[in-house]
Amino acid sequence: MLENWLQAVPKNLSTGLQTYMIGKKISIYQNSLPSLKKVKIGILSDSHPSNELWRKQFYSLAHHFPGLIITDLGQLRKNNPEMLIPVIKELIAGGIFPIIVSQDESLINGLFLAYRSFGQILKLLIIDEKIRYSPKNTKNDYINKLVEKEIMAYLEPSIIGYQIHFTDPELLNFIQEHFNDHVRLGGMLDNMAFTEPIIRDADLMLFHLSSIKHADAPGVKDNSPNGFNGIDACQLCRYAGFSDKLSSAGIFGYSSKHDDANQTAQLIAQMVWYLIDGFYHRQNEFPVSLAGLQSYVIEGKKLGYAITFWKSKSSGRWWMQMPGHDLNLTDRHSLIPCTVDDYNMAMSGELPDRLVHVIQKSL
Numbered sequence: 001m002l003e004n005w006l007q008a009v010p011k012n013l014s015t016g017l018q019t020y021m022i023g024k025k026i027s028i029y030q031n032s033l034p035s036l037k038k039v040k041i042g043i044l045s046d047s048h049p050s051n052e053l054w055r056k057q058f059y060s061l062a063h064h065f066p067g068l069i070i071t072d073l074g075q076l077r078k079n080n081p082e083m084l085i086p087v088i089k090e091l092i093a094g095g096i097f098p099i100i101v102s103q104d105e106s107l108i109n110g111l112f113l114a115y116r117s118f119g120q121i122l123k124l125l126i127i128d129e130k131i132r133y134s135p136k137n138t139k140n141d142y143i144n145k146l147v148e149k150e151i152m153a154y155l156e157p158s159i160i161g162y163q164i165h166f167t168d169p170e171l172l173n174f175i176q177e178h179f180n181d182h183v184r185l186g187g188m189l190d191n192m193a194f195t196e197p198i199i200r201d202a203d204l205m206l207f208h209l210s211s212i213k214h215a216d217a218p219g220v221k222d223n224s225p226n227g228f229n230g231i232d233a234c235q236l237c238r239y240a241g242f243s244d245k246l247s248s249a250g251i252f253g254y255s256s257k258h259d260d261a262n263q264t265a266q267l268i269a270q271m272v273w274y275l276i277d278g279f280y281h282r283q284n285e286f287p288v289s290l291a292g293l294q295s296y297v298i299e300g301k302k303l304g305y306a307i308t309f310w311k312s313k314s315s316g317r318w319w320m321q322m323p324g325h326d327l328n329l330t331d332r333h334s335l336i337p338c339t340v341d342d343y344n345m346a347m348s349g350e351l352p353d354r355l356v357h358v359i360q361k362s363l
Helices: 052-060 081-093 108-118 140-148 169-178 192-200 230-242 260-280 340-345 351-362
Strands: 041-045 072-074 098-104 122-127 155-162 182-184 204-208 248-252 293-296 305-312 318-321 334-336
Touching: 041 260, 052 260, 081 108, 081 248, 098 108, 098 140, 098 260, 098 318, 108 122, 108 140, 108 204, 108 248, 108 351, 155 192, 182 192, 192 230, 204 230, 230 248, 230 260, 248 260, 260 340, 293 340, 305 340, 318 340, 334 351
Parallel strands: 041 072, 041 098, 098 248, 122 155, 122 204, 155 182, 204 248
Antiparallel strands: 293 305, 305 318, 318 334
């Protein structure tokens, strides 16, 4: 069925590769669509010719993922959200993690709508330098689609990396009202690990390349001198891939005509690689399994209620159990990712604002 919506990539992109390179180790849609049997990761793109640039870079990276079945499913036949929706639905239903790279931001709406049929409240992570919302709906900004009632009914968004000098003051109340978590760029640069629990809580991630500074990613329309560097971008992607909860990821905003020496194409290739690297090292923890979690109960006299924290014996990661929620795998949001610092703060009778906000929303 995927052949109805996807088309092959040029054969010349995988020529001349050495045996250790990833382009020699994965299946690629060139002559016919590869079998999806045992596939865990499916890479795809929109139909812009510029995708050849990052693909060629990606194929030449080293393969360090023995046993992980990866396929490049090619590109959409048309840059239309309706073309993306059935692809994402089929891949996720088949237990395959989709990674999509797209120049066309309109496809973001296809990702939103693809998740509608799963019948769950899901969490969306946006990494972007701007809050792309127009209060008067005069622009085709993707957050305008996100906050429509039918989508907000099942997608709860968070945003990290946005820059306050790009943010209309009138949008500050909008951010507070609509986003579970919102972290400015300045709150991340000194401690990138601060946002790991927010990333770990997401079911799907949208990474806009404009959140990376121009010096590291020139191939972006309307780019900026400030933002994440290339190392930051790869670290964030690895955090995302490592999360057992995340079921898809998208990288958006590439503009090849602005890309000096294909530098952004190289960075996209490396971001995709680190998403795969994180996925490869997943620990099969919540919400896959509850095994190996150790509980720590805090009576919370100052807080007025007891709180249970859980720590993974294998990865050392922490979660807070939502008060009033049973610990089970059917409730994907019964555990909220957090840090050991959050646990230590609770021990002193306080909770960070982020966890207080989550608890208040559930009451």
